[in-house]
Amino acid sequence: xxxxxxxxxxxxxxxxxxxxxxxxxxxxxxxxxxxxxxxxxxxxxxxxxxxxxxxxxxxxxxxxxxxxxxxxxxxxxxxxxxxxxxxxxxxxxxxxxxxxxxxxxxxxxxxxxxxxxxxxxxxxxxxxxxxxxxxxxxxxxxxxxxxxxxxxxxxxxxxxxxxxxxxxxxxxxxxxxxxxxxxxxxxxxxxxxxxxxxxxxxxxxxxxxxxxxxxxxxxxxxxxxxxxxxxxxxxxxxxxxxxxxxxxxx
Numbered sequence: 001x002x003x004x005x006x007x008x009x010x011x012x013x014x015x016x017x018x019x020x021x022x023x024x025x026x027x028x029x030x031x032x033x034x035x036x037x038x039x040x041x042x043x044x045x046x047x048x049x050x051x052x053x054x055x056x057x058x059x060x061x062x063x064x065x066x067x068x069x070x071x072x073x074x075x076x077x078x079x080x081x082x083x084x085x086x087x088x089x090x091x092x093x094x095x096x097x098x099x100x101x102x103x104x105x106x107x108x109x110x111x112x113x114x115x116x117x118x119x120x121x122x123x124x125x126x127x128x129x130x131x132x133x134x135x136x137x138x139x140x141x142x143x144x145x146x147x148x149x150x151x152x153x154x155x156x157x158x159x160x161x162x163x164x165x166x167x168x169x170x171x172x173x174x175x176x177x178x179x180x181x182x183x184x185x186x187x188x189x190x191x192x193x194x195x196x197x198x199x200x201x202x203x204x205x206x207x208x209x210x211x212x213x214x215x216x217x218x219x220x221x222x223x224x225x226x227x228x229x230x231x232x233x234x235x236x237x238x239x240x241x242x243x244x245x246x247x248x249x250x
Contacts, residue, residue, distance in 0.1 A: 001242060002245075006247070012163055012185070016250075018041065019043065019165070021226045021245070022245050024226070026228075030066075037076050037077070043078075049086070051084075052066035052086070057111055080165075081123065084189065085140040085169065090140055136157045138151075138168040149173060163185075165185045169189055169190050170190050174214060187226070187248075188214070191206070191216070192227060193216045194241065226245075
């Protein structure tokens with residue numbers, strides 16, 4: 001696992017701040033990522049989805065790894081967490097032959113309680129203001145009719161006078177919905193760096209197709225995409241694309 005360091009220009013938050021971006025744990029052991037977080041001393045930890053594989057209350061080792069990530073990270077710095085397509089049940093986004101079915105978003109009360117007990121701030125199509133910063137979380141739209149996210153609350157979010165940080169699991173939403181909005185920092189995951197990377201480019205990302213534009217790095221000095229913590233699988237290994245924690249100095 002690597003640590004990627006990025007620096008944004010200007011003083012958009014009024015002072016120097018360090019954010020850590022971690023996403024797409026997908027049941028991996030979180031200890032290596034947590035060691036990086038402890039070493040780098042971020043002011044805030046941003047988790048834009050797929051930290052948990054589901055929120056159905058079923059207990060297993062994969063489920064426990066996600067909750068360990070949340071609770072242990074919250075001992076290091078304030079954690080802001082929003083869901084990805086896996087928590088919401090849109091788990092087939094990497095398969096080009098399956099369509100995500102429209103269905104209600106249902107979270108088990110036990111899991112909601114565990115998230116609250118972890119100390120993480122859970123952002124679900126909404127925002128909170130903390131330390132003079134507005135933190136928002138835009139949920140996946142894959143299980144919605146037409147596959148679009150709920151954008152209704154973003155008007156109120158963008159009207160806040162405070163600097164704004166948005167957690168948005170899907171980087172492909174940036175050009176479609178977010179590029180023209182006055183948001184100071186947007187963090188995403190989901191694309192897994194394109195899974196296989198050749199000559200600095202990812203091969204495929206759900207929602208973007210072959211040779212996608214938004215798989216990692218910094219775009220327009222405000223969209224930061226992490227390649228995620230999942231190490232790959234036997235069927236789809238990662239090639240030339242190490243899992244990463246992203247440290248953002250702004």
